Amino acid sequence: MAGTIYMIVRLHGLFAVVMLGGIYSLMAASMFVVLDAVDVAFTEAAVGAGISTVLMLGALALVKSEEKVAPQKVLFPLLTVLVTGAALIYGTLDMPHYGDPNAPINLHVAPTYLKDSLPQTLIPNVVTSVLASYRGYDTLGETTVILTAGVGVMMLLGGGRRRRRKKEKDEA
Numbered sequence: 001m002a003g004t005i006y007m008i009v010r011l012h013g014l015f016a017v018v019m020l021g022g023i024y025s026l027m028a029a030s031m032f033v034v035l036d037a038v039d040v041a042f043t044e045a046a047v048g049a050g051i052s053t054v055l056m057l058g059a060l061a062l063v064k065s066e067e068k069v070a071p072q073k074v075l076f077p078l079l080t081v082l083v084t085g086a087a088l089i090y091g092t093l094d095m096p097h098y099g100d101p102n103a104p105i106n107l108h109v110a111p112t113y114l115k116d117s118l119p120q121t122l123i124p125n126v127v128t129s130v131l132a133s134y135r136g137y138d139t140l141g142e143t144t145v146i147l148t149a150g151v152g153v154m155m156l157l158g159g160g161r162r163r164r165r166k167k168e169k170d171e172a
Contacts, residue, residue, distance in 0.1 A: 001027050012066055018056045025049035039127060051150070058157050 004024045011017050025048030032041035096103035113130055123129035131139060 001031070012069065014060055014063070014065055015057075018053060018060060021056065022049045022053035025052070039131065047146075055150075055153055058153075062157065 001024060004020055004027065008017050008020045008024070011020070025044055028048065029041040029045040032038070032044060100106070113126060113134070117126050117129040117134075118124060121129040121133040123133065
C-alpha cells in the first residue's frame with residue numbers, strides 16, 4: 001500500500017493516478033477483510049474502488065491527461081504537516097489505553113448493545129443490529145449525503161457537455 005501511495009505522488013499522468021487510487025482502495029478493502037471488518041471492506045470496495053474511480057474517470061474526460069508541474073514549495077506544507085501531527089498527537093495523550101476495560105466505551109454503550117440487541121431488534125449479529133436498527137437514521141443520513149454528492153457531480157459533469165454541445169451548434 002505504501003508503494004502504491006508513493007507511485008500516486010510521483011506520477012504525473014492522471015489516468016494512472018486514478019487507476020492506482022482504485023487499486024489502493026481494493027488493497028484497503030482486502031486489509032479490512034483480513035481484519036474481519038467485512039462491512040467496512042464492502043463499503044471501501046464499493047465507494048473507494050467503485051464509485052470514486054468511475055467519477056474520477058468521468059472528470060478526466062473534462063481535463064487534460066497530464067498534471068501541470070508546479071514549482072516545488074516544501075517549507076510551508078512541511079510545517080503544516082508537522083503542526084497538524086503535533087496537534088493530533090497532543091490530542092491523544094489523555095485517551096484511555098488500548099483494551100482498557102475501564103474505558104468509557106466499555107462501561108456505557110457497548111454492554112447495553114451486547115446484552116439488549118437481540119431482544120430489542122431480533123437480529124442475531126450485534127454489528128448488523130447496531131448499523132441497521134440503532135443507527136438507522138445515521139445510515140439514512142449518510143445515504144442521503146452520498147446521493148446528493150453523486151447528483152451534484154453528475155450535474156457538474158453533464159453541464160460541461162451541454163456547454164460544449166451548444167458551442168459546437170453555434171459554430172456550425
